[in-house]
Amino acid sequence: MNLNAEGTEDLDSQLSNIDISVPPREEDRTTEDCERWSIARFLATLNRTGELIFPIVVSKRERPDFSIELDNESWGVEITEAIPTSYARALVIAAKENPEAVIDMSLFKYGEEKSLEEIREIVNASTLTGPGWAGNGAEQELAEAVNQVVSKKTEKLRNHEFSKFPINILLIYENMPLSSLNLETAKEFISEALSSYWDEAETFDRVFIESDNTMLDFNAQSQQIVGIPELWQKE
DSSP states (O other), X not given: OOEEESSHHHHHHHHXXXXXXXXXXXXXXXXXXXXXXXXXXXXXXXXXXXXXXXXXXXXXXXXXXXXXXXXXXXXXXXXXXXXXXXXXXXXXXXXXXXXXXXXXGGGOOTTOOOOHHHHXXXXXXXXXXXXXXXXXXXXXXXXXXXXXXXXXHHHHHTSTTSOOOSEEEEEEEEOOOOSXXXXXXXXXXXXXXXXXXXXXXXXXSEEEEEETTEEEEEESSOEEEEEOOOTTOOO
């Protein structure tokens, strides 16, 4: 996806005409589908909050995934998903083999791998046996996942093959298998998890997390939650 916009209305118009639909995992979903969905919503959000200085040029590339040339500076944007690999596999297996399955989400933790046999057993189980989430458990789990994702992607940022920009951004779309989240609480846990991150050398300048229709924004000085504009809502 490449864009060249002269102002806020121009950008909104171009974004609204982009098909950002993403096929189900078990079909022909591609990385490009997910990146297009994520960067379009990111741009729409920052356009609404007034952070973009026009004209801007958005270009698809690799390492990082996009560059954004603003009137006054350049950004590099790396995009990734936060989801347990085993849970993603479970969704595909369920769609193909047991569409009526109710998957026990609390059995999947970020960074923990399950065998194919274990995943199939969970998908085909008739009862929920996982621990669920007590208190702020879901928010803490999201914070731990974000911390792991940031750490992994920062290693990539520090690789000599990764192009550095004046502003380096990590954009995470979270598809964590969690119960309903209190985003204000999640923001506090994530902020705590990242509290020493920006004391390190060579880090991302900003970390954004897309969660449903909300964007969480973290940097060394502040944290905030903003809504993602719905430019693609059908009549």
